[in-house]
Amino acid sequence: MTPIETPNIFAPVSTPAFAIRDLSFVVLAITGVIFVIVAGFAVYTLIRFGRRPANPEVEPAQVYGSTQIELAWAVVPLLIVVVLFLVTARYVWGIERRPQPPGALEITVVGNQWWWEVRYPKLGIVTANEIHVPVSDEVSPALTFITIKSVDVAHSFWVPQLAGKMDAIPNKTNRVWIEPRRVGTFVGQCAEYCGLQHALMLLVVVVHPKDEFRTWVAAQQAAPAEQTAARAGRELFSSLACVNCHSVRGTPGNGVFGPDLTHLMSRATLGAGAVRNTPENLRAWVKDPGAFKVGALMPAMKLDDAQLDHLVAYLVTLR
Amino acid sequence: MATIPLPAPAPVDAVEASSPSGLAATLHDWVVTVDHKRLGIMYVVTGLVFLVIGGIEASLMRLQLAWPGLTLVPADTFNRLFTLHGTTMVFLVGIPIVFGFANYLVPLMIGARDLAFPRLNAFGFWILLFGGVLLYFSFLGGDGLYGAGSAPAVGWFAYAPLSERAFTPGNATDYWNLSVLITGFGTIATAINLIATIATMRAPGMTLGRLPVYVWTMLVVSAMTLLILPPLSAAQIMLLLDRFLGAHYFDTQAGGSAIIWQHFFWFFGHPEVYVLMVPGFGFVSEIIPVFSRKVIFGYASLVAATVAIGAVSMSTWAHHMFAVGMGGTLNSFFAASTMLVGVPTGVKIFNWLATLYGGKLRFQTPMLFCCAFLFQFLCAGLTGIMLAVAPFDWQLTDSYFVVAHFHFVLIGGLIFTIFAALYYWFPKATGRMLSERLGKWHFWLLTVGFNLTFVTMHLQGVLGMPRRIYTYPADRGWDILNLVTTLGVPLQALGVLIFVINVVYSLRHGTPAGDNPWEAWTLEWATTSPPPAYNFATVPPVTSRRPLWDVQHPDDPDGPHE
Numbered sequence: 001m002t003p004i005e006t007p008n009i010f011a012p013v014s015t016p017a018f019a020i021r022d023l024s025f026v027v028l029a030i031t032g033v034i035f036v037i038v039a040g041f042a043v044y045t046l047i048r049f050g051r052r053p054a055n056p057e058v059e060p061a062q063v064y065g066s067t068q069i070e071l072a073w074a075v076v077p078l079l080i081v082v083v084l085f086l087v088t089a090r091y092v093w094g095i096e097r098r099p100q101p102p103g104a105l106e107i108t109v110v111g112n113q114w115w116w117e118v119r120y121p122k123l124g125i126v127t128a129n130e131i132h133v134p135v136s137d138e139v140s141p142a143l144t145f146i147t148i149k150s151v152d153v154a155h156s157f158w159v160p161q162l163a164g165k166m167d168a169i170p171n172k173t174n175r176v177w178i179e180p181r182r183v184g185t186f187v188g189q190c191a192e193y194c195g196l197q198h199a200l201m202l203l204v205v206v207v208h209p210k211d212e213f214r215t216w217v218a219a220q221q222a223a224p225a226e227q228t229a230a231r232a233g234r235e236l237f238s239s240l241a242c243v244n245c246h247s248v249r250g251t252p253g254n255g256v257f258g259p260d261l262t263h264l265m266s267r268a269t270l271g272a273g274a275v276r277n278t279p280e281n282l283r284a285w286v287k288d289p290g291a292f293k294v295g296a297l298m299p300a301m302k303l304d305d306a307q308l309d310h311l312v313a314y315l316v317t318l319r
Numbered sequence: 320m321a322t323i324p325l326p327a328p329a330p331v332d333a334v335e336a337s338s339p340s341g342l343a344a345t346l347h348d349w350v351v352t353v354d355h356k357r358l359g360i361m362y363v364v365t366g367l368v369f370l371v372i373g374g375i376e377a378s379l380m381r382l383q384l385a386w387p388g389l390t391l392v393p394a395d396t397f398n399r400l401f402t403l404h405g406t407t408m409v410f411l412v413g414i415p416i417v418f419g420f421a422n423y424l425v426p427l428m429i430g431a432r433d434l435a436f437p438r439l440n441a442f443g444f445w446i447l448l449f450g451g452v453l454l455y456f457s458f459l460g461g462d463g464l465y466g467a468g469s470a471p472a473v474g475w476f477a478y479a480p481l482s483e484r485a486f487t488p489g490n491a492t493d494y495w496n497l498s499v500l501i502t503g504f505g506t507i508a509t510a511i512n513l514i515a516t517i518a519t520m521r522a523p524g525m526t527l528g529r530l531p532v533y534v535w536t537m538l539v540v541s542a543m544t545l546l547i548l549p550p551l552s553a554a555q556i557m558l559l560l561d562r563f564l565g566a567h568y569f570d571t572q573a574g575g576s577a578i579i580w581q582h583f584f585w586f587f588g589h590p591e592v593y594v595l596m597v598p599g600f601g602f603v604s605e606i607i608p609v610f611s612r613k614v615i616f617g618y619a620s621l622v623a624a625t626v627a628i629g630a631v632s633m634s635t636w637a638h639h640m641f642a643v644g645m646g647g648t649l650n651s652f653f654a655a656s657t658m659l660v661g662v663p664t665g666v667k668i669f670n671w672l673a674t675l676y677g678g679k680l681r682f683q684t685p686m687l688f689c690c691a692f693l694f695q696f697l698c699a700g701l702t703g704i705m706l707a708v709a710p711f712d713w714q715l716t717d718s719y720f721v722v723a724h725f726h727f728v729l730i731g732g733l734i735f736t737i738f739a740a741l742y743y744w745f746p747k748a749t750g751r752m753l754s755e756r757l758g759k760w761h762f763w764l765l766t767v768g769f770n771l772t773f774v775t776m777h778l779q780g781v782l783g784m785p786r787r788i789y790t791y792p793a794d795r796g797w798d799i800l801n802l803v804t805t806l807g808v809p810l811q812a813l814g815v816l817i818f819v820i821n822v823v824y825s826l827r828h829g830t831p832a833g834d835n836p837w838e839a840w841t842l843e844w845a846t847t848s849p850p851p852a853y854n855f856a857t858v859p860p861v862t863s864r865r866p867l868w869d870v871q872h873p874d875d876p877d878g879p880h881e
């Protein structure tokens with residue numbers, strides 16, 4: 001994987017994030033000017049009138065107020081607020097009311113304690129913690145509309161370089177859209193405290209060139225090739241409680257509480273970013289997820305070494 | 320104006336007089352007291368003790384976050400720490416100190432002998448202390464019958480449905496719930512008491528138009544408290560019903576609403592910030608004139624701004640919820656109302672600057688804290704404007720930028736003004752001055768440490784670091800910034816330690832203060848330091864906003880200028 005970019009809100013790669021950056025520059029300019037004027041005046045006053053007075057026993061002139069001055073410094077900020085509000089409202093409506101074009105990609109992201117389910121309802125793909133989308137260009141814009149939900153507590157979907165936050169609230173459906181203009185891997189994570197492992201609920205968005213995205217979709221839609229060497233592991237998987245929570249398409253496993261494992265090995269991490277997805281880490285994870293992520297809701301299955309070997313031999317075939 | 324004769328000083332309580340001397344007697348006197356000054360001191364000391372506890376909790380969190388991947392504080396402990404830190408700082412530090420000062424100062428400043436309801440006042444203090452003890456008792460009792468968890472780990476905001484029994488079994492959350500409910504009762508009682516006192520017990524001649532600005536701020540925040548705390552109490556009771564009797568107000572699995580809790584909580588939670596901060600404005604409005612040797616500039620507009628902040632801030636709460644998907648109309652409304660609060664707040668800053676301008680400034684410790692406050696609060700206000708811009712907030716909310724912003728308000732603003740007030744009124748309460756030398760060390764260490772920690776913290780937020788995470792990956796580019804943030808902590812801790820030493824030392828060895836060490840002009844400086852139990856033998860005539868100025872300058876009294 002390419003080295004990770006710092007998720008800087010001032011280094012946007014997608015339309016809503018660009019718009020927010022432009023708006024924030026306006027706000028920063030206004031507040032910056034106010035700061036320089038007010039702080040500058042304060043420093044000047046403190047230095048000029050802080051010097052030891054020639055006749056300290058005489059009180060300075062008492063100034064009780066001035067209607068004109070007080071009116072001026074109430075009205076000018078009021079005008080600034082009016083301007084700022086109008087600019088803000090324009091961006092709020094502009095971003096929130098963006099209509100969905102017919103060809104837009106639709107994704108549903110579901111917050112779970114403590115991982116993200118990612119569904120592509122029209123493409124029949126279900127995956128976790130990684131969102132793959134096509135890049136947009138001027139010739140053929142490619143927008144992605146993301147529906148945000150939660151199955152348990154409140155979470156918040158945040159990939160700073162793509163868009164602002166949108167909370168995932170149980171019993172509520174929210175929507176956010178992105179239009180990434182550059183290929184790359186962009187990181188984010190849950191931004192609403194959601195319990196013990198809020199910190200390890202990471203998220204990655206991979207922006208592909210259009211043809212590469214089509215390849216990814218085709219690979220995800222295909223069922224993983226069956227391999228005879230992994231047969232024992234597959235039977236073990238189906239006979240254990242694994243299938244209560246996990247799905248693998250084309251097997252009896254159709255659980256919905258945990259991440260879909262159909263293409264497990266196509267994902268870079270385990271446990272929503274807790275650890276890199278290698279066969280060794282996978283074995284340790286299945287043995288005891290708590291070793292990487294204390295409190296993860298997947299229990300340690302108390303398997304012996306032979307069972308672990310078979311199971312991992314099967315899981316690594318899920319590419 | 321006709322002078323109303325004052326009743327004779329109240330007799331010393333018979334029980335107090337007859338009790339045996341020694342430590343037990345002193346303790347007894349303090350426990351049974353209904354004197355507003357003693358209760359005020361107990362409130363403030365309680366707040367300062369919890370400030371140290373909350374500060375230790377914050378320091379542990381900063382230690383864990385100093386570098387990526389540290390394992391000094393486990394995840395569950397970290398989550399408990401930030402829950403207790405937030406709850407402690409708001410309910411057990413901010414509120415007791417703010418209302419403690421009001422307890423002490425309001426009767427003295429308006430020339431009254433006590434608050435209107437002294438026993439209610441004692442009830443308010445003890446119930447608040449009990450609430451605080453209850454919160455920390457969760458470390459023992461939280462394991463309770465269910466054996467799950469000790470201290471609460473739901474965050475000080477306890478968002479539903481994480482606070483429901485399905486997600487937080489055990490009793491820890493119940494302790495949080497009851498503690499917040501109970502401290503709220505005490506605060507409501509004190510707010511009623513202050514309103515009644517200010518409304519009915521002002522000295523002859525002390526019209527509303529002559530109230531010290533600080534008393535005005537307390538009148539406004541007491542009224543706000545009456546409006547915002549009952550909804551919070553209601554929400555806590557609803558949560559209790561959910562957790563104990565199977566109601567479904569916030570139980571989303573049974574069709575309850577997660578959002579309605581957020582509305583209840585922030586309808587309290589946002590004005591609460593002003594309830595804490597506005598009295599700080601009051602402190603500054605008292606201290607800056609005295610140390611500039613000038614009358615406050617634009618008294619009427621300052622008071623009007625205070626009332627305006629109180630009014631407008633009641634309709635800004637949902638700016639905490641820009642990211643919950645409220646839709647464009649509500650987002651725009653709350654953006655507008657939040658920006659609007661900036662106008663009266665700006666007016667206040669301009670009034671203070673105009674008061675400084677042309678003065679003969681005395682940079683003693685209370686004034687130093689006020690000066691740092693001006694710059695820090697200016698920053699806090701301007702980042703507040705940024706957060707009011709809803710789309711900008713979609714990026715910044717729940718990131719470290721917000722943490723930096725509200726610590727600029729609550730430390731850079733509130734705690735700095737509280738320290739200013741402590742240095743300013745300590746001589747009145749104890750009869751001795753705090754050491755200026757130690758005070759300056761305290762000031763500079765706290766100022767440098769605070770800015771090191773919290774200026775830096777804005778940047779982590781801009782770089783995408785969310786709040787309330789106990790660890791973060793090493794590849795995010797947040798490591799150096801977090802290290803710098805943590806390095807500011809020991810400086811701040813040392814500053815507070817020096818303050819504690821200063822208090823302990825000065826109580827015995829401080830320079831005797833006299834009645835009016837700062838040559839101030841409000842009524843509390845007309846009586847002895849410390850004041851007698853009955854406050855005033857005779858109240859000086861009040862013919863203006865600065866009664867003692869009139870006494871000192873009979874040739875040029877304030878009255879004709881007002």
